[in-house]
Amino acid sequence: MSQTDTTETRSHTEVAVGVLIRESDNALLITSRPLGKPRAGWWEFPGGKLEAGETVEEALRRELVEELGIRIDNCIAWKVTEHDYSHALVRLHWCKVTQWSGDFEMREGQQMSWQQLPLTVSPVLEGSFPVLQWLSEERGLSFDPATYIQAAEAAVK
Numbered sequence: 001m002s003q004t005d006t007t008e009t010r011s012h013t014e015v016a017v018g019v020l021i022r023e024s025d026n027a028l029l030i031t032s033r034p035l036g037k038p039r040a041g042w043w044e045f046p047g048g049k050l051e052a053g054e055t056v057e058e059a060l061r062r063e064l065v066e067e068l069g070i071r072i073d074n075c076i077a078w079k080v081t082e083h084d085y086s087h088a089l090v091r092l093h094w095c096k097v098t099q100w101s102g103d104f105e106m107r108e109g110q111q112m113s114w115q116q117l118p119l120t121v122s123p124v125l126e127g128s129f130p131v132l133q134w135l136s137e138e139r140g141l142s143f144d145p146a147t148y149i150q151a152a153e154a155a156v157k
């Protein structure tokens with residue numbers, strides 16, 4: 001069986017991801033991956049895997065309570081992307097979130113950062129690059145993937 005065939009038969013891991021946008025300055029919430037997970041210390045948008053029977057919105061609500069201690073008030077389905085990591089083939093369901101309640105608590109020992117584009121944290125998960133491009137385009141900003149790609153490549157070496 002060729003490598004392509006192997007990829008096609010792998011099942012997707014469904015993931016709900018939140019793009020939290022702060023009203024005052026349009027900053028984006030980026031969090032670091034906790035110790036013990038693949039790519040620990042890398043930066044990502046908050047979220048996680050869907051559990052059996054959950055919708056994307058339900059999974060995102062649960063994950064944001066578990067990880068950050070906040071309750072989201074809205075969840076606007078935005079894009080769906082896929083990325084093939086060595087550890088998983090993921091399907092990412094991206095939602096924009098502009099309203100939430102509660103104080104942020106880093107319940108998994110991760111870090112958080114409110115960021116403008118281009119992001120200054122690194123490395124960032126490769127599966128998030130398309131979304132950084134779309135967000136940049138929406139804001140009339142140029143997008144240069146080179147810096148993100150170089151940081152990711154250096155981190156996996």
Ligand SMILES: Nc1nc2c([nH]c(=O)n2[C@@H]2O[C@H](COP(=O)(O)OP(=O)(O)OP(=O)(O)O)[C@@H](O)[C@H]2O)c(=O)[nH]1
Nearest residue numbers: 015017037044045046047048049083088090125127128
């Ligand atoms: N949360 C999140 N996951 C992302 C992003 N981009 C991206 O490729 N992913 C991938 O989506 C998957 C999410 O899995 P996870 O390990 O964070 O999910 P989880 O919290 O439910 O994990 P667990 O149940 O194993 O503890 C990972 O394979 C991760 O690499 C992103 O921006 N945010």
